[in-house]
Amino acid sequence: MDKPLISLTNIEKKYQIGTAVSTVLKQISLTVHQGDMLAIVGASGSGKSTLMNIIGLLDKADAGEYRLQGRHVADLSNDEQAFVRNQQIGFVFQQFNLLPRFNAAQNVGLPLTYRRMLPAVATQKTDEALARVGMQSFRAHRPGELSGGQQQRVAIARALVGEPQVILADEPTGALDSSTGKDIMKLFLTLHDEGRTIILITHDEQIAALCKRRITLADGQIVSESHQ
Amino acid sequence: MTLASHCQQALLNLMAAKLRSFLAVLGILVGTAAVVALISCGQLATEKALAQFKALGTDLLAISVYQQATGNSHTGQNTIAINRWRQLPEIVPAIAQIAPYSTAYQPISFRGKTLTGAIIGADEALAKIVHIDLQAGHFVSFVDSFEHFCVIGAGLAHQLQQMSLDVPIGKQLRIGQSLYTIIGVAKPWKENGFFNEDINQAVIIPLAGMALVSKEVKINNAVLLLKSDSHIDGVIEQIKQFIANEAPKLSVFVRSAKQIIASMESQGQIFTLLLAVIGGISLLVGGIGIMNVMLVSVSERKKEIGIRKAVGAKNHEIQTLFLVESAMLSLLGGLLGVLLGLALTWVIAWFSQWPFKIYLLPPLAGFAISVTTGLFFGFYPARRAARLEPMVSLRAGI
Numbered sequence: 044m045d046k047p048l049i050s051l052t053n054i055e056k057k058y059q060i061g062t063a064v065s066t067v068l069k070q071i072s073l074t075v076h077q078g079d080m081l082a083i084v085g086a087s088g089s090g091k092s093t094l095m096n097i098i099g100l101l102d103k104a105d106a107g108e109y110r111l112q113g114r115h116v117a118d119l120s121n122d123e124q125a126f127v128r129n130q131q132i133g134f135v136f137q138q139f140n141l142l143p144r145f146n147a148a149q150n151v152g153l154p155l156t157y158r159r160m161l162p163a164v165a166t167q168k169t170d171e172a173l174a175r176v177g178m179q180s181f182r183a184h185r186p187g188e189l190s191g192g193q194q195q196r197v198a199i200a201r202a203l204v205g206e207p208q209v210i211l212a213d214e215p216t217g218a219l220d221s222s223t224g225k226d227i228m229k230l231f232l233t234l235h236d237e238g239r240t241i242i243l244i245t246h247d248e249q250i251a252a253l254c255k256r257r258i259t260l261a262d263g264q265i266v267s268e269s270h271q
Numbered sequence: 272m273t274l275a276s277h278c279q280q281a282l283l284n285l286m287a288a289k290l291r292s293f294l295a296v297l298g299i300l301v302g303t304a305a306v307v308a309l310i311s312c313g314q315l316a317t318e319k320a321l322a323q324f325k326a327l328g329t330d331l332l333a334i335s336v337y338q339q340a341t342g343n344s345h346t347g348q349n350t351i352a353i354n355r356w357r358q359l360p361e362i363v364p365a366i367a368q369i370a371p372y373s374t375a376y377q378p379i380s381f382r383g384k385t386l387t388g389a390i391i392g393a394d395e396a397l398a399k400i401v402h403i404d405l406q407a408g409h410f411v412s413f414v415d416s417f418e419h420f421c422v423i424g425a426g427l428a429h430q431l432q433q434m435s436l437d438v439p440i441g442k443q444l445r446i447g448q449s450l451y452t453i454i455g456v457a458k459p460w461k462e463n464g465f466f467n468e469d470i471n472q473a474v475i476i477p478l479a480g481m482a483l484v485s486k487e488v489k490i491n492n493a494v495l496l497l498k499s500d501s502h503i504d505g506v507i508e509q510i511k512q513f514i515a516n517e518a519p520k521l522s523v524f525v526r527s528a529k530q531i532i533a534s535m536e537s538q539g540q541i542f543t544l545l546l547a548v549i550g551g552i553s554l555l556v557g558g559i560g561i562m563n564v565m566l567v568s569v570s571e572r573k574k575e576i577g578i579r580k581a582v583g584a585k586n587h588e589i590q591t592l593f594l595v596e597s598a599m600l601s602l603l604g605g606l607l608g609v610l611l612g613l614a615l616t617w618v619i620a621w622f623s624q625w626p627f628k629i630y631l632l633p634p635l636a637g638f639a640i641s642v643t644t645g646l647f648f649g650f651y652p653a654r655r656a657a658r659l660e661p662m663v664s665l666r667a668g669i
Contacts, residue, residue, distance in 0.1 A: 101581060101661045122585045129583020140578050140665070144287045154582040156276050201582065 046113055048208060048240055049075040049098060054107035056093055056263075067093045069263045071107070075209070075242060080235040082251040083244045085260035091244045092213060094260065098242065099132050099211045100124045112208065129157050133202030137214035139194040141186040147173065147197045148182040154205040172204040173197075176230060192223035199230060209240045216250060228253055274595075281595040288568070295564040295597075296604040302554030303608025303641040308615040309546035310633035315616070315625040317539030323463045324532050327402060330367075331465060331528040332495040332506065336514060336521040349520040350489045353479060359493075363509045365501035370396035371493040372468075372478060375485050377447045379474055381431055388427050388472045390446060392481030392488070400496050401466045403475075408440050408455030416479040421446075422455035426471035444474060447484055451476060465528050466494060503527050551640065557604065558644035565597050565652035576656055577664030586657040593653035594646065601645020608641060609634045 056068040067090045075081055085091045096102035097109065100116060109117045116127055133154075134140075141150045152169040160168075173179045176196040186194050195215060202210050212231065216224030228250060235241055243254060251257045259267045285292045338349060356371035372393040379386045394413045397403065403410070403422075411420050421444060423431070431439045443450045451474070460470040481488045497506060507525045514523050569576075576589055584592075613629060620627040 096662055099581070101665065122587075125580065125583050125585040128581060134581050136665075140574070140581075142575055142578060144283060153579070156280075157579075157583045157585070157588060159273070205583075 045076065047074040047110075048077045048079075048112060049073070049242075050108075050110045050113075051098070052108040054094075054097060054104045054109065056090070056097065056102070057105050067263050068097075068104070071263075071265060073258065073265070075240065077208070077240055078235075078238050079256060080231075080241045080254045081243065082254035082257040083242065083260060084246065084248070084251045084257055086246060089260040090263040091260050095211055095213055095242065095244050098209075099134060100128050125157075129154055129205065131208045133205060133207040133210040135195070135198050135202050135210065135212035135215045137217040139186070139191075139198045139218070141194055141198060141201075143186050146183050146185050147178060147189070147200075150186070150197055151200045151204050153201060158205070168204055169200075172200040175203060176200045190223075191219050192226060195219060195223075195227055196230070199227075199234075203234070209242060210234070212241065212243045214244055214246070216245070216247065224250070277591055277595045278599070280592060281599055284568075284572075285596060285599060291564050291567070292600060295561050295600045296607070298557035298560030299554070299601050299604025299641050299645060300557070300608040300611060302550070302557035302644070303605050303637045304611035304615060305553040306547060306550035306640060307609050307612025307633045307637040308619065309550040310543055310636065311612065311616040311630055312619050313539070313543030313546040314630050314633070315620055315627070316623075317536070317543065319625045320464075320539070321532060321535055323461075324465055324528055324535070326461060326463050327400070327465055327528065328496070329529050329532060330497040330499050330501065331400070332497060332503075332510075333465060333526040334493045334495065334510060334514075335524045336491050336518070337524070339520055339522050349518055351514065351517050351521070353490055355517055356490060356493055359495075359510070359513060362513055363506060365497050365506045365509075366495050367498045368396055368400060368496040369493055370394070370400050370495075371490045372397055373481050373488050373490045373492060374468060375481060375488045377484055378445075380445045381434060381442070384434060386427060386430055386444075388424070388474055389468060390481075390484060391468055391470075391473045391475045392478040392484075392490075393475050394478050397475075397494065400494050401463075401470070403460055403470055404458045405455045406458045407438070408453070410455050411475055411477045413477075415477040417483065418477060418480070419449055419451045419483075420454045420477065421451040422457060422475040423453055424457050424469070424471040424473045424475075425459040426469075427474065428456045446474065446476070449483060465526070465531065503529055547636075550637075554637075554640060554644055557641070558601075558648040561597050561600055561645050562648035562652060564600070565593060565649050566655070568596070569593065569652045569656040572656075573659060573664040573667035576659050577661050577667065580659075580661035581665065589659075590653045590657035593656050594649050597645050597649025597653070598642065601642050601649075604645070605638045605641030609638050612637060 051071055051073045054068055054071040055066065057064050057066050071094060083091045083094060093102065097104050104117060108115070111127065111131065116124065119127065148169050151172050152165055155165040155168060170179060173182055176199050178193065178196050178200060181189060181193060189197065216227050219227060231241055231243065232253060245251055255271050257269055258265050336351065353371060356369060359369050360366040370393060372391055375390045377390055379388050395410045398410045411422055423439060428439050431442065435442070439453050439456055442453050444453060457470060462469065478490070507527065510525060511523050514521055579589060613634065617627050
């Protein structure tokens with residue numbers, strides 16, 4: 044088997060609230076390979092969002108080892124982590140997290156503004172990403188003028204535009220009705236078929252069932268793992 | 272991220288919060304306008320005051336001698352004779368011209384009506400040095416000496432004309448016991464800070480003739496025109512030496528136009544600096560306004576900061592984004608403030624009848640200080656934004 048894209052070994056995360064310390068993640072070990080589509084399932088409070096934030100370098104583990112493409116990333120400086128997020132990771136959030144004052148194209152192009160890129164090239168990539176999610180005709184619309192499903196498509200385009208190695212999606216259908224949710228999942232499956240690595244967090248069994256591989260978290264531990 | 276895209280994004284954010292941006296700009300605008308207007312007005316006022324001294328030229332000295340209060344020695348003179356005064360330029364070569372003069376206050380009347388005015392004993396050198404121009408007739412001269420001739424100032428001439436509706440030349444004024452024929456009328460004379468007598472209300476008679484007006488009168492004053500580039504301190508020293516030799520019982524007081532101007536200039540600078548500080552305080556308040564607005568902006572845009580960090584913004588890029596925003600606010604405020612400040616200066620100058628002119632320093636200083644203030648007060652909010660943890664800010668409500 045080739046070298047894993049993501050490899051977590053004995054990851055631990057604790058939160059301190061007042062004097063009480065609660066351990067959110069306990070001894071998590073996990074590998075994700077290029078082209079995987081992984082669902083992380085669990086009840087709320089099971090630690091799945093925390094795990095995704097650690098994988099996405101938005102949060103730091105208290106113990107354990109995290110390698111991205113064989114490289115230790117947990118100990119990188121803030122700026123180096125920002126660089127990794129910009130180049131290698133694409134986020135999709137439950138609440139879309141689009142900037143309300145920016146139109147669809149400006150939102151999609153946001154990751155590119157943090158790369159030294161010619162404006163013409165950035166515009167072209169932005170248009171390609173919008174086309175990829177079927178939103179090219181909405182490029183000048185602001186988030187407030189779009190439906191939830193359309194906003195999530197724009198958010199997915201933003202995650203795609205920088206050609207990241209992995210897309211992290213945190214409950215991407217959680218704020219959508221079931222039919223729109225299915226459309227979004229179809230989009231993720233198509234992206235997966237094109238060879239993209241996708242890690243998806245959900246508490247919805249139907250959504251998880253669409254993924255090739257799933258792990259289940261309970262109380263900060265992996266309690267089961269299955270492949271289809 | 273390039274500066275251009277920083278500016279573009281900052282502009283987008285500022286436009287989205289128009290009222291707040293406007294208020295921040297207003298604070299800086301008022302502060303900058305205050306700095307510009309106060310410094311400009313300070314300079315204009317100083318300039319106006321100096322112009323009174325500079326009108327006569329700067330190479331002037333005024334000498335006054337007076338009896339020493341504690342002069343107990345009876346030997347030596349207590350006056351300097353008119354011819355000795357006139358010989359002073361030979362002794363002190365830096366003196367180009369000397370006009371000794373004396374003043375007396377005697378009743379002056381015309382056709383039985385009393386006039387108010389001073390009597391000055393002088394000769395044509397005084398007319399040259401303090402710029403007394405005549406509208407008619409000629410000035411009293413050295414050769415007139417004991418003739419009962421006089422020249423009257425414009426104010427006095429006006430009074431006479433109201434009484435007699437006639438040309439004053441050739442008429443006679445009574446001074447003390449004697450009658451003096453008016454041989455010249457001066458043009459209105461511009462008062463200035465250097466020569467203390469008011470020529471407009473004066474009757475000028477030949478210097479030697481002052482003895483006829485009053486026996487008490489002594490020649491206690493002189494104005495001197497120096498050759499340009501003379502060493503003023505040296506000249507003053509030589510003059511004091513001369514007077515000490517001539518009349519040991521006299522004290523000397525010398526005023527130099529140059530020295531007065533220099534001390535007025537430094538006073539003017541202190542005055543202007545004081546005004547600048549007052550203006551600076553209002554600019555400081557404007558700066559605090561910017562900080563306030565930016566802090567609100569940072570806490571309102573936590574989520575945006577989180578999103579930007581998630582897609583790869585580095586801390587310094589977040590910091591620059593907010594700094595560019597406060598720089599833009601202060602730039603706009605500074606620019607408008609300079610314009611408003613100049614307009615205010617114009618209005619104040621118009622009401623105070625100062626000649627208006629634009630000095631380069633106040634607008635430049637006002638603009639530079641406002642932008643610096645904006646950056647300074649924008650720095651803390653920007654740094655606060657940059658240091659937010661991505662997770663914490665992503666969780667914030669939008």
